[in-house]
Amino acid sequence: MARIIVVTSGKGGVGKTTTSAAIAMGLAKKGHKTAVIDFDVGLRNLDLIMGCERRVVYDFINVINGEASLNQALIKDKNCNLLYILAASQTRDKDALSQEGVGKVLEDLSKDFKYIVCDSPAGIERGAHLAMYFADDAFVVTNPEVSSVRDSDRMLGILSSKSRRAEQNKEPIKEYLLLTRYSPERVKLGEMLSVDDVQEILSLHLLGVIPESKSVLNASNSGIPVILDEKSDAGQAYADIVARYLGENKPHRFIDDKKGFFGKLFGGK
Amino acid sequence: MSLLDYFKTSKTSSASLAKERLQILVAHERVSKDQPTYLPQLQKELLEVIQKYVNVDRNSISVSFEQNDHQETLELNITLPEQQANKF
Numbered sequence: 001m002a003r004i005i006v007v008t009s010g011k012g013g014v015g016k017t018t019t020s021a022a023i024a025m026g027l028a029k030k031g032h033k034t035a036v037i038d039f040d041v042g043l044r045n046l047d048l049i050m051g052c053e054r055r056v057v058y059d060f061i062n063v064i065n066g067e068a069s070l071n072q073a074l075i076k077d078k079n080c081n082l083l084y085i086l087a088a089s090q091t092r093d094k095d096a097l098s099q100e101g102v103g104k105v106l107e108d109l110s111k112d113f114k115y116i117v118c119d120s121p122a123g124i125e126r127g128a129h130l131a132m133y134f135a136d137d138a139f140v141v142t143n144p145e146v147s148s149v150r151d152s153d154r155m156l157g158i159l160s161s162k163s164r165r166a167e168q169n170k171e172p173i174k175e176y177l178l179l180t181r182y183s184p185e186r187v188k189l190g191e192m193l194s195v196d197d198v199q200e201i202l203s204l205h206l207l208g209v210i211p212e213s214k215s216v217l218n219a220s221n222s223g224i225p226v227i228l229d230e231k232s233d234a235g236q237a238y239a240d241i242v243a244r245y246l247g248e249n250k251p252h253r254f255i256d257d258k259k260g261f262f263g264k265l266f267g268g269k
Numbered sequence: 270m271s272l273l274d275y276f277k278t279s280k281t282s283s284a285s286l287a288k289e290r291l292q293i294l295v296a297h298e299r300v301s302k303d304q305p306t307y308l309p310q311l312q313k314e315l316l317e318v319i320q321k322y323v324n325v326d327r328n329s330i331s332v333s334f335e336q337n338d339h340q341e342t343l344e345l346n347i348t349l350p351e352q353q354a355n356k357f
């Protein structure tokens with residue numbers, strides 16, 4: 001049986017797809033056969049972030065509708081042979097997703113995969129509901145910013161009431177906080193909510209902090225998940241997150257302002 | 270952050286303002302999340318009926334809804350004015 005992870009946030013633009021791509025790659029790199037699914041039907045983007053946009057022939061909706069088999073639609077990642085991508089349809093709309101259809105695809109994938117990462121669309125509509133409905137674990141991606149924190153809290157409410165686990169009275173979905181686009185310097189200046197602030201408001205287990213980093217845009221520009229940029233801070237932060245999720249003991253990094261005296265004096269990065 | 274930043278006067282930080290606003294908002298939204306959607310309308314209509322007989326204002330009536338495992342409780346709390354003045 002596979003473990004199903006939903007990457008969710010409510011708010012758009014906080015880093016769901018970046019996170020989905022990075023953790024799916026991280027899990028596969030650790031030796032676990034992993035599938036990552038784009039639930040953003042109509043506005044697919046995971047294929048671009050994974051760098052496989054020109055290899056999409058069949059998509060998630062094709063599989064649900066029986067127009068293609070799972071094996072035909074799964075795209076093998078070019079950097080890791082244990083990672084597969086299931087792209088969203090670009091032409092259909094979100095109503096093409098049915099609960100039975102999604103459930104069947106996840107059940108079939110579960111037979112062969114260790115982890116299934118569901119990249120949720122923004123919002124709280126059908127695609128987002130179905131991305132989280134079957135989940136075992138939820139990665140709540142949050143920016144240290146008021147609207148993102150509020151939306152995350154709203155998602156937590158939905159996760160606890162409108163999931164398969166909730167409906168079947170099973171153990172609830174495990175929820176983890178991933179704080180992205182974090183800037184320790186701005187926190188120090190009192191210009192940004194701190195990790196502690198966000199944790200206090202959401203009362204969530206912190207899986208990791210991803211610092212604001214140039215490497216994220218560089219990675220998406222080139223279609224390579226940022227976790228493969230092992231020299232970058234964001235890449236290392238995602239690697240830590242994967243390790244922590246798998247039960248390794250990794251102290252948190254990228255939370256404090258490490259810039260030295262001269263750095264502070266002259267500014268810049 | 271550069272040398273100049275050290276000379277800036279420190280006002281109340283915007284981050285602490287953000288935290289305070291969020292704590293209030295989130296607490297409020299968590300309470301109202303599980304409530305039935307008819308609650309505000311119920312409160313309004315109850316107030317109208319009560320006001321026909323007793324001189325109470327909006328703030329002296331509260332309707333709350335609580336839910337535990339197998340029981341739902343609707344609590345209605347009306348604070349009557351000290352001198353019960355009959356309108357008629």
